[in-house]
Amino acid sequence: MWGKGILNGMRITMRNMLRGPITVRYPYERVTLPERARWAVEVVRDESGAHKCTACMTCVRACPDHILDLQFTTAEDKSKHIDYLRYEMGACMMCGLCVEACPFDALKMGQDYELAKLTRDELTVDLLVDVAAAAPARAKKASEVPAGGTDDSRGGGTDG
Amino acid sequence: MSPELASLLRILAAVGLMLMNGVILIYMLRRVLGRLHQRLGPVHVGPQGLLQTPMDVLKLLTKEDITPTNVDKALYFIAPAAVFTPSLMAYAAIPFSPTWMVTDLDTGLLYTLVVMSLVSMGLLMAGWASANKWSLIGGMRSVGQHIAYEIPLLLSVLPVVMYVGTLNLSSIVEAQSGTWLGILPQWFITNPLFWPAFIIFIVSALIKVNQTPFDMSEAESELVAGFATEYSSMKFGLFFLSEFSNSFIVSALAVTLFFGGWTLPFVPDEVLAPIAPVVFMLKVYVGIFVLMWIRGTLPRVRMDHLMQFAWKILIPAVLTWILVFGFIIKLFDLGRPVG
Ligand code: SF4
Ligand code: SF4
Numbered sequence: 001m002w003g004k005g006i007l008n009g010m011r012i013t014m015r016n017m018l019r020g021p022i023t024v025r026y027p028y029e030r031v032t033l034p035e036r037a038r039w040a041v042e043v044v045r046d047e048s049g050a051h052k053c054t055a056c057m058t059c060v061r062a063c064p065d066h067i068l069d070l071q072f073t074t075a076e077d078k079s080k081h082i083d084y085l086r087y088e089m090g091a092c093m094m095c096g097l098c099v100e101a102c103p104f105d106a107l108k109m110g111q112d113y114e115l116a117k118l119t120r121d122e123l124t125v126d127l128l129v130d131v132a133a134a135a136p137a138r139a140k141k142a143s144e145v146p147a148g149g150t151d152d153s154r155g156g157g158t159d160g
Numbered sequence: 161m162s163p164e165l166a167s168l169l170r171i172l173a174a175v176g177l178m179l180m181n182g183v184i185l186i187y188m189l190r191r192v193l194g195r196l197h198q199r200l201g202p203v204h205v206g207p208q209g210l211l212q213t214p215m216d217v218l219k220l221l222t223k224e225d226i227t228p229t230n231v232d233k234a235l236y237f238i239a240p241a242a243v244f245t246p247s248l249m250a251y252a253a254i255p256f257s258p259t260w261m262v263t264d265l266d267t268g269l270l271y272t273l274v275v276m277s278l279v280s281m282g283l284l285m286a287g288w289a290s291a292n293k294w295s296l297i298g299g300m301r302s303v304g305q306h307i308a309y310e311i312p313l314l315l316s317v318l319p320v321v322m323y324v325g326t327l328n329l330s331s332i333v334e335a336q337s338g339t340w341l342g343i344l345p346q347w348f349i350t351n352p353l354f355w356p357a358f359i360i361f362i363v364s365a366l367i368k369v370n371q372t373p374f375d376m377s378e379a380e381s382e383l384v385a386g387f388a389t390e391y392s393s394m395k396f397g398l399f400f401l402s403e404f405s406n407s408f409i410v411s412a413l414a415v416t417l418f419f420g421g422w423t424l425p426f427v428p429d430e431v432l433a434p435i436a437p438v439v440f441m442l443k444v445y446v447g448i449f450v451l452m453w454i455r456g457t458l459p460r461v462r463m464d465h466l467m468q469f470a471w472k473i474l475i476p477a478v479l480t481w482i483l484v485f486g487f488i489i490k491l492f493d494l495g496r497p498v499g
Contacts, residue, residue: 006458013196013457021200 038096038109040089043127052106055080055133062101067091072133080133089115090123104136170262174251178405185404187213189452196456217397225393228291235289240391240398242282247402249275250409255330257422257436268329269321272413273314276368279402280306283377283387286399290390298386301463302377305367308470313364315478319357319485320348320417323494333421345425349418353488356481358418360474365410369451370403373458376466411447412440419443
């Protein structure tokens with residue numbers, strides 16, 4: 001009342017003015033993103049470059065936008081081969097539900113924030129193409145370590 | 161030099177000042193608003209973004225001048241001039257120094273305020289001629305708020321006039337030279353008797369500037385660009401220029417009436433004489449900075465609140481204050497009539 005709020009507002013803007021600009025002049029300057037910054041979905045790769053996806057389809061079902069597309073073929077020995085794991089970046093809302101859902105920690109939210117593309121086609125990203133699916137349980141069985149709760153059978157997706 | 165030539169040169173000087181001011185103020189506005197919001201403002205064109213405004217002016221000049229089909233042609237063309245001319249005329253009576261002024265009018269204060277009030281007519285013209293609802297609403301709002309705030313504005317300067325007994329702006333400035341007991345400058349702002357008048361003056365003068373918090377007639381979030389919606393190119397430029405020139409005039413009036421015009425305390429007249437215009441301009445720019453500061457801080461008020469505030473609070477307040485002020489200066493014989 002009686003202009004107190006106005007004076008307070010004026011004080012705040014003056015304080016801001018004296019603090020100086022906080023602008024990051026983006027193309028010339030870049031900030032280091034905070035560790036937990038989340039942008040587009042990426043595939044986790046270990047040091048040797050191997051992915052961890054077992055083609056279990058969980059992420060595909062978890063995505064509320066239905067923009068993950070996984071096609072795989074199952075061989076006779078029940079090992080799977082991923083034809084592609086396709087990701088429609090332009091429709092992704094970066095909610096991270098696929099990452100949460102993945103039981104094998106095969107996905108992560110990346111930190112690349114320069115996602116603008118020149119053509120529409122570039123927005124369709126193939127995360128994985130024509131690779132064998134990871135099979136941690138088999139690998140563990142092979143090295144005779146007791147299976148720690150993970151089970152191959154949960155990845156019973158529709159055949160491509 | 162023949163008197164006609166001299167007056168012509170003076171008018172040209174005023175035009176030059178107005179154009180220069182426009183360019184400088186736009187740059188200043190961008191920088192100041194930027195800083196108030198912790199941004200940088202223009203930085204790319206030229207050092208420190210200095211060339212941004214000249215480039216914008218060039219862009220404005222070379223843009224296509226579009227005349228919409230259904231506008232009232234004559235009014236549509238006259239309106240920018242009807243807004244620009246009063247803004248230019250208002251420079252006439254402003255004293256930049258004891259000798260620097262376009263003309264030394266005995267009714268300078270009244271003249272400036274009257275001329276300023278003509279601006280709103282041009283704005284209504286523009287709003288009406290545009291044949292566009294937004295423009296019309298903008299024009300109507302502008303006239304409404306100008307009429308409402310004209311009264312407190314004119315009345316708020318009365319205490320000063322009562323005190324010095326003249327409407328001549330240079331005499332008003334002269335009455336403020338010297339100091340109170342050698343400590344405070346004898347500007348009216350240092351005298352608590354003038355504080356209520358000053359506050360009312362500032363509030364109603366903000367209307368003249370047509371900026372937030374009182375930019376109802378433009379209100380880009382409601383009215384596209386208000387009266388200026390249909391204007392492009394230099395016609396729009398004239399509205400723009402007049403707006404910035406109005407903030408200069410308002411600040412100059414405030415400086416003249418309350419902050420001692422070109423005078424400085426403790427500085428002998430011989431030293432002051434050559435730098436008087438500089439002192440005046442500096443004070444005016446500080447005033448403009450405060451206007452921008454207000455603009456960068458406050459949100460837009462609502463139209464009905466605005467009108468209620470004028471008619472229900474401001475006008476009764478200023479009338480009461482004039483009465484009280486009159487009694488005080490009569491009772492204690494405080495008036496210091498000049499000349
Ligand atoms: S982040 Fe959300 S929207 Fe994007 S792919 Fe994953 S689940 Fe779908
Ligand atoms: S392992 Fe993860 S990434 Fe691969 S299909 Fe299953 S949920 Fe998706």
